[in-house]
Amino acid sequence: MLLALALAQPTARNADLTVGAGGRFSTITAALAAAKPGDRVLVRAGTYREPTIVVRTERLTLEGEGWPVLDGQGAREVLVIAADDVTVRGIVARNTGVSNLEDRAGIRARSVRNCVIEGNRLRDNLWGIYLQQSADCIVRDNDIEAHGVRQTESGNGIHLWYSPGARVERNHVRGQRDGIYFEFSPHGVTRDNVSERSQRYGLHFMFSDSCRYEHNIFRDNTSGVAVMYSRGVVITANRFERSWGSAAYGLLLKDIMGGEISNNTFDRNSTGLFVEGSSRLDVRGNVFSQNGWAAKVLADADENRFSGNQFTGNAFDVTTNSRSANSTFDGNWWDEYAGYDLNRDGVGDTAFHPVRLFALVVEEHPAALLLLRSPLVSILDAAERVLPVLTPEALVDRHPLMRPPR
């Protein structure tokens, strides 16, 4: 707060240094060398092919006017922020080229604090925006696109490594390896981003406790979204769409302790939500629609609670790999529920078993999947529901809702 006030002071900005047409400088590097803390370097439209540009002056603003292009010529990193409180906005950083030896980024923040990277365009870079050991930075309104062909020749769109307290907002990432990547970066907030067509994960985060993810859209990502080895994660009101493949998950949770997965939409994924080795998750108010497997909850995930979710049009609602149930399902709405509600309190009077016999058959004999929606399979499922022999009897919703919540 104090910092924001300090930045807002008119005295904080001393001078404008203009680069390009009509300006005093012809290269950004020269302008940066002449800049003092608090100055603004204004870059006019044009293409700038310079050695990697490094900002070493504190409280500096590097601002593009008319989308100046900073070109890495396929040979090097484009822009590095190496001082605190630097703002970069309105530039196009492109073409770092592929390297197997170094992680070239369009814009990199290296061991700084309070950087702001906003409203930039990044095109065909190995890495897009790379925060490296940089705390409390803001990355917002950036548009990042890459056309990498192979995972091994592509980096992440927005990459955070040991960068706590970041805010990643309203960015649009397409075609990178992982759209947004957090590693060892706790207390971050990621909201209103769109991450699509990633070659691997739309969002990938590990070892990043107490992060919030809200109102993001992840779609058409090769492997969906993976969230691993973290505590106290809140994932709310996101959309996970169209992750197709045998190893693609709308949202994969692995070793997540205590978190909230609420009000998200999982639509048309091969597997909507995959929960492995995670515990004490509160999964509520989500919509699972038209997925192959809406929720796969493995037996090593325990004390997770599913309530108030909607399951509609999925091939399989819930599957697990054990007859015992370590997670509870209570008060969800299932489109396959065929019970009644005599006392009209909105809760079905008979329990619902969400694990179908056919789901177990397919688990054992994957090729049998081709018989999905066969009348024979419906008959078998109905028989199993009347007399459960094979399906986990303990995995049951005793208070299935009669109407979808909300």
Add this chain to the structure above:
Amino acid sequence: MNVVSLVLQAGLRDLSRNRWIVAYTLCFLGIAEGLFWFGGTGPQVLLSLLNLVLLVLPLVALVFGTIHVYASREFVELLLAQPVPRRQLFTGLYLGLALPLAGAFVLGAGIPFAVHAREGASLGGVVALLCAGVGLSLAFAAIATWIALRTDDRLKGIGLALGAWLAATVVYDGLVLGAAAAFGNYPLERPLLALMLANPVDVARVLVLTQLDVSALMGYTGALFERTFGTVLGTGVAAAALIIWCAVPLGLAERRFTRRDF
């Protein structure tokens, strides 16, 4: 061609006066509309109708078809006394059976989806379901015609039709499931896909699956499924197989009809 349209007209007139075909249309109309009425969303109604299509359509086409062919026997004999090409007579006979069946289904199932177009059923899914239904009607009408032409004993013919229905809808899938379980250690994608194509009911089901359940099918660990179902190819192959399933029994029935001694 004249004869085809003449016989077709006679067949159509005959069928439209037949209360069964009207009831059949109204039945589909009522069920589809009722499913929407009782709060079903588009995709749910599609899935419920799929079950109906897979079970009821073949049954009606087979039983109704054999009865119809037996019933028109005298009409056929009368026409055969005239200088009429047998092939054209047969075409008229078959179309007079198959078109009303398919048309009744398209009207009965299609109208509710057109009325409730805003309730979220994907266009691809609806089209696939209608195509599957039409294909099943045509294929099983052909099979029914063949059965009725092969067997002179009416009771035996209807018995055969019922047997064919049971085999195609339930027994066959049971055998496939058994095979999938018994040979689970072998790579089964290819043989199972082939087995699916060898039964018209399964072909129709897979055709709808390629539109409704791609997400699930793509979850299977197998490149073949991914290549087949992720693209138009899968839908195309299924549609082509359905057409073959109309053509082959029809060809057999036609051969029987042109060669047999009435």
